[in-house]
Amino acid sequence: xxxxxxxxxxxxxxxxxxxxxxxxxxxxxxxxxxxxxxxxxxxxxxxxxxxxxxxxxxxxxxxxxxxxxxxxxxxxxxxxxxxxxxxxxxxxxxxxxxxxxxxxxxxxxxxxxxxxxxxxxxxxxxxxxxxxxxxxxxxxxxxxxxxxxxxxxxxxxxxxxxxxxxxxxxxxxxxxxxxxxxxxxxxxxxxxxxxxxxxxxxxxxxxxxxxxxxxxxxxxxxxxxxxxxxxxxxxxxxxxxxxxxxxxxxxxxxxxxxxxxxxxxxxxxxxxxxxxxxxxxxxxxxxxxxxxxxxxxxxxxxxxxxxxxxxxxxxxxxxxxxxxxxxxxxxxxxxxxxxxxxxxxxxxxxxxxxxxxxxxxxxxxxxxxxxxxxxxxxxxxxxxxxxxxxxxxxxxxxxxxxxxxxxxxxxxxxxxxxxxxxxxxxxxxxxxxxxxxxxxxxxxxxxxxxxxxxxxxxxxxxxxxxxxxxxxxxxxxxxxxxxxxxxxxxxxxxxxxxxxxxxxxxxxxxxxxxxxxxxxxxxxxxxxxxxxxxxxxxx
Amino acid sequence: xxxxxxxxxxxxxxxxxxxxxxxxxxxxxxxxxxxxxxxxxxxxxxxxxxxxxxxxxxxxxxxxxxxxxxxxxxxxxxxxxxxxxxxxxxxxxxxxxxxxxxxxxxxxxxxxxxxxxxxxxxxxxxxxxxxxxxxxxxxxxxxxxxxxxxxxxxxxxxxxxxxxxxxxxxxxxxxxxxxxxxxxxxxxxxxxxxxxxxxxxxxxxxxxxxxxxxxxxxxxxxxxxxxxxxxxxxxxxxxxxxxxxxxxxxxxxxxxxxxxxxxxxxxxxxxxxxxxxxxxxxxxxxxxxxxxxxxxxxxxxxxxxxxxxxxxxxxxxxxxxxxxxxxxxxxxxxxxxxxxxx
Ligand SMILES: [Zn+2]
Ligand SMILES: [Zn+2]
Numbered sequence: 001x002x003x004x005x006x007x008x009x010x011x012x013x014x015x016x017x018x019x020x021x022x023x024x025x026x027x028x029x030x031x032x033x034x035x036x037x038x039x040x041x042x043x044x045x046x047x048x049x050x051x052x053x054x055x056x057x058x059x060x061x062x063x064x065x066x067x068x069x070x071x072x073x074x075x076x077x078x079x080x081x082x083x084x085x086x087x088x089x090x091x092x093x094x095x096x097x098x099x100x101x102x103x104x105x106x107x108x109x110x111x112x113x114x115x116x117x118x119x120x121x122x123x124x125x126x127x128x129x130x131x132x133x134x135x136x137x138x139x140x141x142x143x144x145x146x147x148x149x150x151x152x153x154x155x156x157x158x159x160x161x162x163x164x165x166x167x168x169x170x171x172x173x174x175x176x177x178x179x180x181x182x183x184x185x186x187x188x189x190x191x192x193x194x195x196x197x198x199x200x201x202x203x204x205x206x207x208x209x210x211x212x213x214x215x216x217x218x219x220x221x222x223x224x225x226x227x228x229x230x231x232x233x234x235x236x237x238x239x240x241x242x243x244x245x246x247x248x249x250x251x252x253x254x255x256x257x258x259x260x261x262x263x264x265x266x267x268x269x270x271x272x273x274x275x276x277x278x279x280x281x282x283x284x285x286x287x288x289x290x291x292x293x294x295x296x297x298x299x300x301x302x303x304x305x306x307x308x309x310x311x312x313x314x315x316x317x318x319x320x321x322x323x324x325x326x327x328x329x330x331x332x333x334x335x336x337x338x339x340x341x342x343x344x345x346x347x348x349x350x351x352x353x354x355x356x357x358x359x360x361x362x363x364x365x366x367x368x369x370x371x372x373x374x375x376x377x378x379x380x381x382x383x384x385x386x387x388x389x390x391x392x393x394x395x396x397x398x399x400x401x402x403x404x405x406x407x408x409x410x411x412x413x414x415x416x417x418x419x420x421x422x423x424x425x426x427x428x429x430x431x432x433x434x435x436x437x438x439x440x441x442x443x444x445x446x447x448x449x450x451x452x453x454x455x456x457x458x459x460x461x462x463x464x465x466x467x468x469x470x471x472x473x474x475x476x477x478x479x480x481x482x483x484x485x486x487x488x489x490x491x492x493x494x495x496x497x498x499x500x501x502x503x504x505x506x507x508x509x510x511x512x513x514x515x516x517x518x519x520x521x522x523x524x525x526x527x528x529x530x531x532x533x534x535x536x537x538x539x
Numbered sequence: 540x541x542x543x544x545x546x547x548x549x550x551x552x553x554x555x556x557x558x559x560x561x562x563x564x565x566x567x568x569x570x571x572x573x574x575x576x577x578x579x580x581x582x583x584x585x586x587x588x589x590x591x592x593x594x595x596x597x598x599x600x601x602x603x604x605x606x607x608x609x610x611x612x613x614x615x616x617x618x619x620x621x622x623x624x625x626x627x628x629x630x631x632x633x634x635x636x637x638x639x640x641x642x643x644x645x646x647x648x649x650x651x652x653x654x655x656x657x658x659x660x661x662x663x664x665x666x667x668x669x670x671x672x673x674x675x676x677x678x679x680x681x682x683x684x685x686x687x688x689x690x691x692x693x694x695x696x697x698x699x700x701x702x703x704x705x706x707x708x709x710x711x712x713x714x715x716x717x718x719x720x721x722x723x724x725x726x727x728x729x730x731x732x733x734x735x736x737x738x739x740x741x742x743x744x745x746x747x748x749x750x751x752x753x754x755x756x757x758x759x760x761x762x763x764x765x766x767x768x769x770x771x772x773x774x775x776x777x778x779x780x781x782x783x784x785x786x787x788x789x790x791x792x793x794x795x796x797x798x799x800x801x802x803x804x805x806x807x808x809x810x811x812x813x814x815x816x817x818x819x820x821x822x823x824x825x826x827x828x829x830x831x832x833x834x835x836x837x838x839x840x841x842x843x844x845x846x847x848x849x850x851x852x853x854x855x856x857x858x859x860x861x862x863x864x865x866x867x868x869x870x871x872x873x874x875x876x877x878x879x880x881x
Binding site: 012013014015016019065067068070071074075078079080081084085088089138431458 | 677678680777789795800804809810846847
């Protein structure tokens with residue numbers, strides 16, 4: 001556990017990718033096999049089921065620390081992380097046990113304790129706490145609560161594993177994807193190109209594109225490129241192998257059960273096929289047509305996270321799949337074939353199916369780049385986020401790569417608003433006021449309509465923070481009312497009607513685009529402007 | 540009327556007609572220490588400790604300044620005033636103000652651990668204590684400084700063996716000198732950013748002995764700096780100034796580094812929890828040792844600390860709004876560092 005804790009600390013503190021990579025590679029070289037497997041599992045978001053809840057953890061920590069509950073809560077609010085708060089507040093260990101258990105042994109304890117009574121759990125946890133140093137405590141708590149955000153991307157871990165095992169990064173990425181149980185998987189099996197026959201549901205790592213910064217003329221002749229809409233849904237992968245159907249999201253979540261309207265694919269798709277595409281909401285009115293029309297993302301949102309799907313929700317928010325690419329054909333990985341060939345095969349496969357729930361993402365025909373600039377302007381009305389540009393001879397790569405694929409998203413919607421409330425951030429911003437609420441004007445009134453907490457530089461945050469501290473009007477718990485003076489341009493990707501919000505609208509991905517120091521609070525947009533955007537672009 | 544009032548301009552003693560660390564210009568100001576949130580320009584007359592002289596003159600320009608030593612009482616309009624070591628930075632003092640039965644102690648900033656430079660903190664019995672509580676939450680509990688020094692030394696040596704120089708970001712007055720002392724035993728060449736170098740000079744003009752540190756200027760080469768120790772103010776984090784240093788590892792040294800999120804926000808390689816402020820246990824210990832009947836809290840987590848004193852220690856306590864620190868952000872030096880020449 002000590003070496004795992006040291007790794008977590010190093011990864012969390014270090015600001016240089018190379019240092020992180022080296023720390024990971026060192027760890028994977030030296031750690032025992034079972035620890036390596038659990039490390040991969042934890043860093044890729046797999047963890048054992050919680051055996052205690054946060055309330056129990058908090059109560060036991062309070063008991064040991066002897067602090068009043070309100071002070072514990074104040075501390076938590078400042079630190080922003082429960083595992084860390086508890087690690088900081090526990091009394092110092094009386095004797096540090098240097099022969100700590102290994103990571104996997106501790107996780108096995110967790111698994112065994114799942115069926116134990118509360119008292120045994122309490123004895124176990126408090127005893128562990130009392131013989132650990134701060135770092136081990138923190139990591140131990142994190143293992144219990146989950147949510148390890150330690151500043152390491154999946155890609156970096158894949159790189160480190162590739163370095164240590166002398167395998168290609170794409171083989172590793174495939175090996176650690178999908179469903180596998182860390183308790184019974186060996187490290188060798190995990191990092192060898194695991195065979196699909198053992199795990200028919202195994203998805204391929206997604207190929208992701210970078211945002212194109214300017215007009216694509218620099219990309220060369222238009223005939224080398226294929227343009228498509230960048231549909232506004234959830235990127236997904238549909239797999240049919242061994243007569244079974246699997247639907248994965250880009251977040252590597254298996255979502256097969258959530259989309260019953262796609263289960264017919266199990267019957268109609270040929271075996272040994274993997275299709276990359278976008279799960280989108282379907283406009284109800286187009287259900288009877290041959291080709292469906294995608295609806296706004298807000299509609300799809302009512303389906304995400306919903307494991308039980310009622311008849312009503314199926315009728316209100318039907319889902320379809322827009323196919324982008326073919327990754328496996330007749331049981332063979334075809335990611336190394338050129339895009340044009342893959343697309344031809346995909347078209348053939350889809351044409352045999354008579355369904356209006358799966359359709360090929362249409363290629364947009366164009367002969368000049370300038371033409372595409374104009375086409376892109378229609379994105380929003382198509383419920384798309386912009387365009388995708390793919391080199392026709394490109395292979396299907398792993399992860400986010402530049403060169404062959406580009407996304408060319410449309411400019412966001414914007415509105416100028418004034419900041420009226422501020423709240424301290426969490427985690428890395430726990431000392432600064434970084435979470436703001438913004439309002440538009442409605443006659444004499446200011447109407448709050450969104451929160452935003454990203455988009456400014458650290459320097460700007462510090463500046464706004466200083467303003468908040470000097471210009472607080474009132475305090476409601478952690479929230480400060482501030483003088484309505486600072487104007488920001490709020491950018492967002494979508495807008496929908498909402499009964500829960502005072503303003504009547506909810507924004508998608510709101511963030512601060514620019515600090516409009518040139519604008520006075522009198523010059524901000526009005527509620528009317530906001531509602532106009534809703535009627536133009538809302539669902 | 541109580542002996543000390545909390546006014547628009549700062550803490551005021553009407554009987555003696557003087558202010559303590561006022562944030563607006565006044566006739567007579569007693570200054571606890573030279574950090575910029577405590578020592579502000581524009582007042583007619585200043586009173587402070589001998590060891591603050593150099594820094595105050597550097598920062599406030601030509602001022603009318605009287606200096607005294609610790610435990611040397613002075614009568615101002617019949618009010619007894621004395622300074623007592625606060626242990627925060629060199630010259631930092633707590634101010635004791637006494638008239639008849641009322642004894643006030645204004646702590647300024649302080650820490651209980653003796654850093655060997657600032658003078659060891661001494662308890663002062665009082666009836667009314669105005670205490671800072673920059674780190675007034677129990678999550679802020681420091682490791683002993685010797686442990687930290689060892690970690691800092693070890694890390695510096697590691698970097699040296701990797702042919703990297705080691706940069707420590709620390710307030711140029713106080714923390715910087717503490718780090719210089721802590722690392723001097725390594726006998727690795729030490730260099731300073733202009734702001735730190737200026738502070739060193741001011742302290743040396745006061746007769747304070749400091750380890751040898753070179754000024755980084757236009758003539759300093761990367762070669763010279765390779766595997767050296769460099770001390771720079773926090774305001775230098777992420778600035779182009781750092782480019783002249785070549786391959787390096789950077790550390791932030793501050794009490795705020797206790798919280799992981801703050802460490803990450805700094806975008807440095809390492810955070811050392813080295814503070815010149817009292818941690819939570821020290822704050823409680825200080826209040827207990829000075830044994831006031833009334834405790835006013837300023838700087839930082841004032842509400843939490845005073846509530847704790849009230850509810851858990853059964854002590855009369857109130858949070859006071861001042862312009863010391865900037866709420867939870869210890870900005871002390873950063874402002875003056877920004878204007879200091881590189
Ligand atoms: Zn200070
Ligand atoms: Zn201060």
